[in-house]
Amino acid sequence: MPPSPISCHAAAQRLRLWLVALFLIAASALPAGAAAQILMKQGGTQSASVRTEHVQAELVAQAPDGVGPGRPLWLGLSITHAPGWHTYWKNAGDSGLPTQLEWKLPPGMDAGEIAWPVPRRIRVGTLANYGYEGQVLLPVPVAVSDAFAPGPLAREVTVRLQASWLVCRQECIPEEGEFTLQIPIQGTTALHAAQFEAAARAQPSPLAPGAGSGAQVEDGALALRLAGLPAALRGQALEVFAETADMIETAADPSQQWQGDTWVARLPLSPQRSAGPDPVPLVLAHGGQGWRVELPVQGGWPQAAAMAQVSPALEAALRANAAGANAAAPTPAPMGLWLAALGGALLGGLILNLMPCVFPVLAIKVVGFARHAQDRRAHRIGGLAYTAGVVLSFLLLGAAMLALRAAGDAVGWGFQLQSPAVVALLAALFTVIGLNLAGVFEFGAMLPSRLAGLQARHPVADAFLTGVLAVAVASPCTAPFMGASLGLTATLPGAQALSIFAALGLGLALPYLLASWLPGFARALPRPGAWMQTLRRLMAFPMFATVVWLVWVLGQQSGIDGAAALLALLVALAMAVWALTLRGRGRAVLAPLSIAVCAWLAWAWGPKVVEPLPAAGAAPVADAATPWRPWQAGLPDQLLAQGQPVFVDYTAAWCVTCQYNKKTTLSDAGVLRGFAAKNVALLRADWTRRDPAITAALAQLGRSGVPVYVLHAPGRAPVVFSEILGSDALRAAIDSL
């Protein structure tokens, strides 16, 4: 029988139904597969991707062989920055924070450190940072050990990341993200292979430093020498990135050059650096490629600048002392204090007239008095000119001291006589003046008549110069009232310091000024006569006595040879001066001869005069004869720590007050017995040769001149004595120990 047409149709229909059913079954499988894909990116509510206003961050993985013990696995945070925004490198630079990753991994998986790609230097005004813009991947190697046991049914492993980063443009925004990623254990995870490869290329490769490589800290910079860089880099400028934060000046461009195949550079260090790693890790880069090297630091890192430490107790004691005795607070003095200091300076200047080192010049002043006793107007003008000379000289000295102080030179008052050359010149000057006073020569005879007439017609200029001379000699004699004022000026601002100096000058000039202006005073002066010549000749002797004192000072500085050389020079000078007063053939022969002798002596023996004695040789070792030991920085503190009281005598050879005290109070039997009884260590700080350590110690005591006497006792405030040392005061202080 043939198939009926109806059954054919039904068969086709049934086939169609079956095909549709098959198709639907097949189609239903597809969403499941797609769902499996999406699961890898988004584990339920948790995501491998975080999007903020300024970055798009994503946790990515690279597992070409799946996940298992011994198989390579890389995780990473991929950051895409909005234009103009950046995040930071492991050393963020002058500001900022490096991106931080915190992993939560299943047991058996250990995340290593971030393999930072080579950064860029991003400038922010005068500051600079190291960081990334655009897109960057921060990869992290993960070691999978045998402890990794996800179970037989597990198909994926879940890794979690808590990341925090600082993203900045001008302003900075700290951001955080939580990421979750599921990685299939079997199969390949290589969706971001290209990114991982790029990051691997951008990672600095380790470089072993070649022979002769090293780093050294010098002059506030890190000097680098590096051999062993690839030959292709020779002659190229390299970028340098320091891995350690707060070490170098991020914004500064290092100076670099190539010396053959060695790369040499200087990285300026930050003045407030807190890091000093040894070896110092650096990354060098060129054209996007980087090399990481660790250089040993030859000689190590220096300690931070040692501060001049005065123990707070001593400082408080000094302040209390100074407030009680003389006003010597080291601040811009308030009005009352300043006026008191001015008064003290004025009084000090007056007393200076009586000091033995000024008295010889008084001789010149008195001679001037006698000359002008009849001419009151000339007298007054002379008085004013003298005052002007004195005050201006003091101001000049003060300005010079301020300038030197500004230049950082460690000087104090009296610095002129610390230089042997100045002492020698002053000795020569006083010899010439002494010879003039003694009548060996007259200024009129020596100088051309025009100049001589000039002198006579301008007693004003003469008086002015006399004033200058008086100051030149008075400077090292610091009298009691002046001590604190001078200490004050060492720390005062310029204007106030100069006013103190001016007051000093006024005090010095005051007697002469009064005499020239007050007729009564002037009338008391004797009338001119033969006595004037006698007086003049007499005044030569104090002048020569000053020369003796200057030669003695020079002897302290340059030794006996220097002093003898100076004396020889002075003798030759005297002869030359006398020879110039001769006339006719005598002068023609003797003058050039004596000048030649003078010049030859100056050339041959001059250096001996100015050559200072070697300090070590000059310092006497404490022997039984004298209980005094030489002072050294830190020695008083050392002895105090051992429980011994210390008495420090700051002195100098050219300081007459010091010598006076030394010969009287400090040689007093009672005082010395007291020192011995209380086992007081006696230290002598000799400032004759401008020792900077002693200058610093004096500055800490608020003084800029000598003498200064300090008695330290353990557990007690130190006592600073007045400059004319009274034996009663000293004995009382010792007894109270």
Place this chain on the structure above:
Amino acid sequence: MQTLRRTLIALPLLLAALGAHAAAAVGQIAPDFTLQSTEGKPVRLSELRGKYVVLEWTNPGCPFVRKHYDSGNMPATQKAAREQGLAWLSVNSTAKASGDYLEPARLAAWLAERKAQPTAILMDEEGTVGHAYGARTTPHMYVIDPRGTLVYAGGIDSIPSARVADIERATNYVKAALADIAAQRPIAAAATQPYGCSIKYK
């Protein structure tokens, strides 16, 4: 003669260049300055000589500054310092053109809201004082001793982060310095790493 002349010309330029880079360093004299406070009064650093002075660079626009102020950490440190007799100067070197700039009155109000207790709040819009001290971040802390020497430069504490929770775990370097000062010993951590946002200089 040529070399002498060249040296003479080069020397002042070299010195000027050195001067341009020379910022304050720990152990050296701290640079003196005069700045206007938010109350309009000039404040001079050398007038405070004789007491310890803390300098704090601040900027309310920086999340790190807000971390320390909103948590009360900075105001508490200021209180401790003031009680110990120190002076505290908060300095703002943000340029006027910056988005973070606050007028003096608003800056003072912001700080007062958070119970800050500085001796004075100083405006350094030109940035000269910030540059003189080498200040880079907000916050950046300095301590000057009564003789005018810089004895501390660095951060407020030891954990660089923007998280408030890290404040308790961290060592507050300024409080440590206060303890050293009270015990009359030199400051142990004299230079530390400062962290924060960069100062918005002119």
